[in-house]
Amino acid sequence: MGEHVIKLPDVGEGVAEAELVEWHVKIGDMVREDMVLAAVMTDKATVEIPSPVDGEILWLGADIGDTVAVGSPILRLKVAGDGNVAEGGSQTSEASAAPTPTPDPSSQGGGERVSSPIAETESTPPATIGAVQSKNAREAEMGSSSPLWGGTRGGDTTLSSGGKAPPAAPRPEGEKPLASPAVRQRAKEAGIDLRQVTGSGPAGRIGHEDIEAFLARGPRQLRNSSGLARNDDVNDIKLVGLRRKIAEKMTLSASRIPHITYVEEIDVTAVEDLRAALNKEKRAERPKLTLLPFLMRAMVKAIADQPQLNSLFDDEVGIIHQHGGVHIGIAAQTPSGLVVPVVRHAEARDIWDCAAELNRLAEAAKSGTATRDELSGSTITITSLGAMGGVATTPVINHPEVAILGVNKIMVRPMWDGTQFLPRKMMNLSSSFDHRIIDGWDAAVFVQRIKALLETPALIFVD
Known part of the structure; x- marks a missing residue:
């Protein structure tokens, strides 16, 4: 088995670079010859990049929105035969790595990032597909460090006792929730209607741990007295x-x-x-x-x-x-x-x-x-x-x-x-x-x- 490197072809007369606007494949996919791998854009015209060979995707060399120079490596495939990688060139990949490779900090994050330099004198930075991974990573990081998550990590909504937080159930009209002044003050500062919080104490009394569990279920659960939900989501969309x-x-x-x-x-x-x-x-x-x-x-x-x-x-x-x-x-x-x-x-x-x-x-x-x-x-x-x-x-x-x-x-x-x-x-x-x-x-x-x-x-x- 060998490796085949695909470089960005000349996509038009006088064009020196193009923007990657779409991946049609991901690492681990098996592709056939002439299958569309990616799409690039230049001067508002979109050009599809087909695969010249059959093989398995080992490495993707750019993110959506990146500008890639003509002739730059954009993808590596594992193929039958020798491939087109020059003899002596580094072939670090998921398929050809040694059984105990030295960890690369830049390749952490779910195995989607793979270091794959083309030659000893040139190194291509690892890439990921889209912006979903980075967004999920940011959300997970927030979940592990933000005080609003009440000590849970990575967005886990389990309580310290190990049980899942019960779903919030509004109290009957006119029923006053049981809670200490300190709990009421904390709920007020967080914009929480205590009637929407289920208490785990005697007679349904609401404690600080119930507030934490309510907050851990996310901002969409924060409701005011009218029953309308707050939405504090921020969706970051890269302009590509x-x-x-x-x-x-x-x-x-x-x-x-x-x-x-x-x-x-x-x-x-x-x-x-x-x-x-x-x-x-x-x-x-x-x-x-x-x-x-x-x-x-x-x-x-x-x-x-x-x-x-x-x-x-x-x-x-x-x-x-x-x-x-x-x-x-x-x-x-x-x-x-x-x-x-x-x-x-x-x-x-x-x-x-x-x-x-x-x-x-x-x-x-x-x-x-x-x-x-x-x-x-x-x-x-x-x-x-x-x-x-x-x-x-x-x-x-x-x-x-x-x-x-x-x-x-x-x-x-x-x-x-x-x-x-x-x-x-x-x-x-x-x-x-x-x-x-x-x-x-x-x-x-x-x-x-x-x-x-x-x-x-x-x-x-x-x-």
Whole structure:
């Protein structure tokens, strides 16, 4: 038997490192060739790492959320044959350790941590799977040292007499619990309703040991006179994967771009009527239309008049890259978080082509199969929450772009036409601009142009 070391492969052109976002295996698992071992993320694209051989997992070289350099060892397998570990290299593992190995302090904790240096001159730190072990260890440590646990260790809720604490049973209404003043004071300080504590003394008298047993059952048992339970749990969640990248992107945008947000009300009655009429004329080659393709075509026309809106600003060197092609990013919510698939060259697409590409990209984003190219390269972005769009929003610009349009929900409201109130479908368009590049007047002109096109949708089809 030998060992096979798997290193992080090259996951994309120019990518030097990737973040480990998921383990599909654990130490001791048997895997087959081509079985998925892990998933890593770079530039919002998730890449799965398959096993090149059959074998047993001996060592995992990173925790979820760790950044791993391309070419670094991430996993070791016990395999039939010699494996690929260089002769003379250290092979310390659960399978090949001597019968009486020298204990390694870093490998304590349930056998999940295994020291496995690759060669005599390089050592890889042991790893654990996820954050569950460390959380459990912290809870166990608290249980062994905190005075609130009444002398029990490791979260054990047994009393000093060896018996289990009886479950708390509320007393009948009006019955006063028996307890000394010192016990009552202690219960008051701990926020405990003595009527919820079962006494172990004569006639149900409550002693200090009963308070300790009650506390040992955890904070969820602390109840006030209304019967409502306190919850003092704190769940520590490590920011990893797509959520971490979103946080970094939003921090970059908010810290470096001075935003100006412009909100305008648009009467979308006409464009909604046109959309409904076009959808009734069902053709196999034509997808169902939403409002977004109309907005995309309106943006293309408005950008033709104001090309500076379709730019990327490199604020490191002070250069504005003004693009001819209109590559519209569509912020999309997925089970993993927010991603921005890109409809490229919207200027060369008609309404139905825009809709078809939107549908394709939305499906790829939700299924996690979108490529890096499909999730990058936008020059201006649309963000929409659909029916939950709210009255107005303040969209955060997708750095290094200079503009983003936010679509709010459509509501029927009475509008005055000069002689009477009429029901109209109204929608707010909330747009943010990089105030370093786009002046308030230019932002207003851009939005007003889009407003005019959507309120008179026939103009969208006029070249």
